[in-house]
Amino acid sequence: MQILQYLKNFYQLKQLGQSEIDHLLALALHKNLNYLYKYPEKIIPISCQKKFVKLYQKRLNNWPLAYLQKNKEFYNLNFFVNKHTLVPRPDSEILVTQALNYLANKKNLNVLDIGTGSGCLIISVAKNNKNQNYLATDISKDALKVAKKNARTHKTKIKFLSSNLFTKIPRQKFALIIANLPYLTKEQMLEPSIKHEPKNSLVSGKDGLRHYEKFLQQVQNYLNDHFCLLLEMDPQQNKDLQTLAKKYLPNSKIEIIKDLNQQNRLIKISH
Ligand SMILES: C[S@@+](CC[C@H](N)C(=O)[O-])C[C@H]1O[C@@H](n2cnc3c(N)ncnc32)[C@H](O)[C@@H]1O
Numbered sequence: 001m002q003i004l005q006y007l008k009n010f011y012q013l014k015q016l017g018q019s020e021i022d023h024l025l026a027l028a029l030h031k032n033l034n035y036l037y038k039y040p041e042k043i044i045p046i047s048c049q050k051k052f053v054k055l056y057q058k059r060l061n062n063w064p065l066a067y068l069q070k071n072k073e074f075y076n077l078n079f080f081v082n083k084h085t086l087v088p089r090p091d092s093e094i095l096v097t098q099a100l101n102y103l104a105n106k107k108n109l110n111v112l113d114i115g116t117g118s119g120c121l122i123i124s125v126a127k128n129n130k131n132q133n134y135l136a137t138d139i140s141k142d143a144l145k146v147a148k149k150n151a152r153t154h155k156t157k158i159k160f161l162s163s164n165l166f167t168k169i170p171r172q173k174f175a176l177i178i179a180n181l182p183y184l185t186k187e188q189m190l191e192p193s194i195k196h197e198p199k200n201s202l203v204s205g206k207d208g209l210r211h212y213e214k215f216l217q218q219v220q221n222y223l224n225d226h227f228c229l230l231l232e233m234d235p236q237q238n239k240d241l242q243t244l245a246k247k248y249l250p251n252s253k254i255e256i257i258k259d260l261n262q263q264n265r266l267i268k269i270s271h
Helices: 003-013 018-029 033-038 046-060 065-069 090-103 120-128 141-153 210-222 235-248
Strands: 072-074 077-079 110-114 133-138 159-162 174-179 223-232 253-258 264-270
Touching (some): 018 046, 018 065, 046 065, 090 253, 120 174, 141 159, 210 223, 235 253
Parallel strands (some): 110 133, 110 174
Antiparallel strands (some): 072 077, 223 264, 253 264
C-alpha cells in the first residue's frame, strides 16, 4: 500500500494523533518525516507495515513515543533515552535557563546535578557554559550509562558518579546544585501515560517529598557561602517545599519560579 493511503487509514481510526502516526511510520521505514511528505506514493514494504503495527500497538499501550524513537529533543539538543531514564519534559527547560542565568559571567564554579537521568539538565547547561566544573550523579547505574553516552554525543565535560543522594559525593563545596528528583505520590503514579517510565524516577513516598526532605537534610555540608539550589517540583508542593527549605536552610532566600504553562515549577533557594 502507498504511504498516503496507509496513513489515512490509521488517521481514520482516531486512536492516535496524526503527527504521532506520521512519526511511527517514519520510524518503521527508517526514514525522516520529510520522506513521508515528499514521497506519498511510495509503497510500504510488508516488513515495515508489520513493524509499524507493532509500534502503533505499543503506543496505544502508552509507551512514550520517545522510548520508541530512543530519542527526545530537549533545550534544542537530541538526547538518547531508554526505559531506564525519565523522558525529558519541556517543563524542565526553565531549570536550565535559570541555571545558565546564575552561571553567566562566572568561572570555575562547582556545579552538581543530583538524579541526572538522561543527563538532559546538566548537559544542556554544560553545552551552553563551558567555564564551570560539572558533576552529575544518579542512584541508577543504568541511567548513568545513558547520561554518559549523551555527554559524549554533545562533547561536554562532566564527571559522573553513582550515589544515593550525597552518600558517595566527595566532601566539596558547590555553588550551584540542580535537581529534578522524584516528586510524585503513589496515586499520581497511576496515571497511564507514565506507567512505562521508571518508578524510581518518579515516586517519592506518600506526599512526594521524601527525596527533597532527605536532600535538604544532607545538603548543608556541600554548599559554598554563596550558593544557589534549583529544584523542580510539582506545583502543589510549593508551600510544603518552602516550609522544608526554611527548616533546613533558615538563612536563605526562597523564590518560586513558574514554567511556560504558568505553573509553579521550581524552587530557588539561594544565599
Ligand atoms: C525525575 S527523574 C529526573 C531525570 C532528569 N534529571 C530529568 O530532569 O529528566 C529523577 C532521577 O533521580 C534518580 N534518583 C532517584 N532516587 C535517587 C537518589 N536517592 N539519589 C540519586 N538519584 C536518585 C532517578 O534514578 C532518576 O534518574
